[in-house]
Amino acid sequence: MIEINKLHKSYNMGSSSLHVLKGIDFNVEDGELVAIMGSSGSGKSTLLNILGMLDNADDGTYDLDKIRIENLDEKTAAEYRNKFLGFVFQSFNLITYKNALENVALPLYYQGIPRKERQKTALSFLEKVGLKDWATHLPSELSGGQKQRVAIARALASNPKVLLADEPTGALDSTTSIEVMALIQKINNEGKTILVVTHEHDIAKMCKRIVHLKDGVIVEDKKIKQNILKNV
Amino acid sequence: MFNIERWKEIFQSIKKNKLRTVLSGTTVSLGILIFIVLFGLGEGLKNSYSDLFLRQANNVVFLYPGKTTKPFGGFKTNRRIEFDNSDISDIKNNFSDRVELINPTIRYGDVIKYKLESYDFSIQAVSPSNQYIEGNVLMKGRYINQKDIDTKSKVVVIGRLVARDIFKTEDPIGKFINIGSRTYKVVGVFQDLDGDNQESYLYLPYTTRQQILMGSDKVGNIAITFNDKLGGSGAIKLENEIKTFLKKKKSIDPTDPSAIRTRNVADELDRSMQFAGALQVIVAFVGIGTLIAGIIGISNIMVFIVKERTKELGVRKALGAKPSEIIKMILTESIFITSLSGFVGMFVGIIFLNTIDKGLQEYFITRPEVGLGTALFATLVLIIFGVIAGYIPAKRAAEIKPIVALNDE
Numbered sequence: 001m002i003e004i005n006k007l008h009k010s011y012n013m014g015s016s017s018l019h020v021l022k023g024i025d026f027n028v029e030d031g032e033l034v035a036i037m038g039s040s041g042s043g044k045s046t047l048l049n050i051l052g053m054l055d056n057a058d059d060g061t062y063d064l065d066k067i068r069i070e071n072l073d074e075k076t077a078a079e080y081r082n083k084f085l086g087f088v089f090q091s092f093n094l095i096t097y098k099n100a101l102e103n104v105a106l107p108l109y110y111q112g113i114p115r116k117e118r119q120k121t122a123l124s125f126l127e128k129v130g131l132k133d134w135a136t137h138l139p140s141e142l143s144g145g146q147k148q149r150v151a152i153a154r155a156l157a158s159n160p161k162v163l164l165a166d167e168p169t170g171a172l173d174s175t176t177s178i179e180v181m182a183l184i185q186k187i188n189n190e191g192k193t194i195l196v197v198t199h200e201h202d203i204a205k206m207c208k209r210i211v212h213l214k215d216g217v218i219v220e221d222k223k224i225k226q227n228i229l230k231n232v
Numbered sequence: 233m234f235n236i237e238r239w240k241e242i243f244q245s246i247k248k249n250k251l252r253t254v255l256s257g258t259t260v261s262l263g264i265l266i267f268i269v270l271f272g273l274g275e276g277l278k279n280s281y282s283d284l285f286l287r288q289a290n291n292v293v294f295l296y297p298g299k300t301t302k303p304f305g306g307f308k309t310n311r312r313i314e315f316d317n318s319d320i321s322d323i324k325n326n327f328s329d330r331v332e333l334i335n336p337t338i339r340y341g342d343v344i345k346y347k348l349e350s351y352d353f354s355i356q357a358v359s360p361s362n363q364y365i366e367g368n369v370l371m372k373g374r375y376i377n378q379k380d381i382d383t384k385s386k387v388v389v390i391g392r393l394v395a396r397d398i399f400k401t402e403d404p405i406g407k408f409i410n411i412g413s414r415t416y417k418v419v420g421v422f423q424d425l426d427g428d429n430q431e432s433y434l435y436l437p438y439t440t441r442q443q444i445l446m447g448s449d450k451v452g453n454i455a456i457t458f459n460d461k462l463g464g465s466g467a468i469k470l471e472n473e474i475k476t477f478l479k480k481k482k483s484i485d486p487t488d489p490s491a492i493r494t495r496n497v498a499d500e501l502d503r504s505m506q507f508a509g510a511l512q513v514i515v516a517f518v519g520i521g522t523l524i525a526g527i528i529g530i531s532n533i534m535v536f537i538v539k540e541r542t543k544e545l546g547v548r549k550a551l552g553a554k555p556s557e558i559i560k561m562i563l564t565e566s567i568f569i570t571s572l573s574g575f576v577g578m579f580v581g582i583i584f585l586n587t588i589d590k591g592l593q594e595y596f597i598t599r600p601e602v603g604l605g606t607a608l609f610a611t612l613v614l615i616i617f618g619v620i621a622g623y624i625p626a627k628r629a630a631e632i633k634p635i636v637a638l639n640d641e
Binding site: 049052054055059074075078079081083087089093094095096097098102106107109110111115154158 | 237240241245246248249411543544546547549550551552553554555556557630631633634635638
């Protein structure tokens with residue numbers, strides 16, 4: 001599903017430049033649940049941003065579902081993001097003045113799907129994350145776990161090929177973290193490819209494979225025995 | 233522009249961010265409102281000036297006799313100059329190409345009596361051309377005519393207020409009143425748009441007055457009207473030529489400033505209109521300043537709005553919003569708010585001007601108004617600049633990398 005070859009990325013910090021990714025080679029198969037681990041500054045978020053087409057690589061190749069991702073203008077990048085990718089952020093990034101249903105329906109709006117159909121689809125995804133009854137609530141009226149579930153529903157709404165989660169449990173307590181990870185496992189079990197960036201070992205162990213980043217290179221890449229959570 | 237889905241997005245954004253909307257809307261409304269009100273007041277000021285001069289003839293030069301301040305031609309200084317009938321015929325004969333009417337006037341005071349009651353009003357002995365020069369409008373009867381002048385008849389025309397005071401509800405025409413020891417027949421009543429003061433006059437033939445003064449041929453002031461085609465500079469030239477002519481005739485030093493004084497209404501009108509015009513330019517300048525302040529206000533608010541929404545825009549981009557979508561969204565919202573509040577400001581301004589219309593006469597403002605064209609133009613200018621003001625930050629927001637926008641706190 002994802003093929004990455006010799007990926008490089010540096011940031012200009014005034015006069016000096018910071019080499020964040022130093023030649024990453026990395027493949028993800030269909031239906032995998034991969035944890036990308038590393039301490040802060042290891043380059044894991046940068047990698048995820050490049051995978052998410054939110055940022056460009058300096059060097060190397062990136063293929064997503066056999067499509068070469070390079071030299072994208074903003075318009076094409078937006079189209080690809082909408083079609084191929086679903087994002088889950090640490091801070092949820094829900095639009096504060098839209099209710100849960102409208103937030104989930106937003107990616108569908110950018111696909112040009114009519115309002116009625118959008119709402120129907122959005123509602124079915126809210127139901128999937130167990131928040132059908134909260135459809136008309138604003139983000140401010142939801143708990144952290146609920147917000148993240150809305151965000152996951154929104155990421156799934158456009159039926160993307162890959163779900164990218166950047167520290168999805170970073171802002172949650174351990175009980176809600178487990179709930180959210182259980183939801184991620186469930187979605188993965190239905191066949192969705194998911195990448196989770198995390199620095200918590202517990203969370204990483206709930207995935208099927210752990211990729212360990214240190215100082216911009218992959219130091220360890222292993223399949224693990226998944227800690228399967230009971231669905232709540 | 234006519235994408236219903238986008239409008240729904242925009243209305244939601246407007247509805248959910250009331251403070252922001254009200255803030256930017258008020259800036260625009262106020263800008264237009266103040267511009268229109270100021271412009272209207274400036275227009276009102278100009279109207280007042282032109283009305284002031286339109287109510288009386290403005291192709292008039294007044295000649296006033298005074299005292300000499302310089303010795304000349306064997307005469308001592310401080311000699312009193314007087315006009316007489318020969319001056320009238322001389323002006324008539326020498327300047328017939330340009331002078332149209334000549335109105336000699338003799339102002340004097342005397343007791344006015346009717347049925348045992350005494351009254352005090354201004355009395356002037358004049359010629360028929362006085363009606364045109366003063367802008368008197370006849371209400372009843374007739375004005376003094378040439379036959380009155382020729383026959384030195386004892387007739388009088390009276391102002392509206394004189395008629396009201398003396399005759400109450402009686403019809404004054406044909407009644408007799410006493411001025412001094414003589415009896416005059418009232419032949420006409422006039423009104424004057426210049427107000428109460430002008431309507432407190434009694435006018436009688438100047439020749440009648442001269443006869444009473446033992447056949448004197450003296451007159452007080454002389455007013456002449458000139459051909460309208462002369463224009464401002466031609467009028468001043470004529471004024472100076474007559475002055476020079478009379479000074480020569482009466483042996484006055486040509487450089488004596490006060491022996492004969494003149495007042496040229498056309499010249500005064502020109503200067504007053506220039507003054508009013510200058511005032512309006514100043515007022516328009518202030519108005520345009522307000523417009524610019526309004527434009528800067530919208531620009532600021534647009535920058536602020538985009539800044540505030542940076543993260544939201546980042547989220548939208550991550551979810552697949554194209555840069556053009558972002559620009560269109562912000563721009564349509566900006567155009568919508570500016571247009572709506574612009575027109576609100578425009579209509580409030582026009583309604584305000586119409587409401588205060590009558591109340592400002594005492595501040596020398598008449599019919600304050602703004603042409604619909606000017607109002608629409610100002611509103612459109614503000615909207616167009618509102619669009620530009622919105623476009624620049626919108627474009628910048630659309631160009632921000634989503635990752636940067638997402639990290640914005």
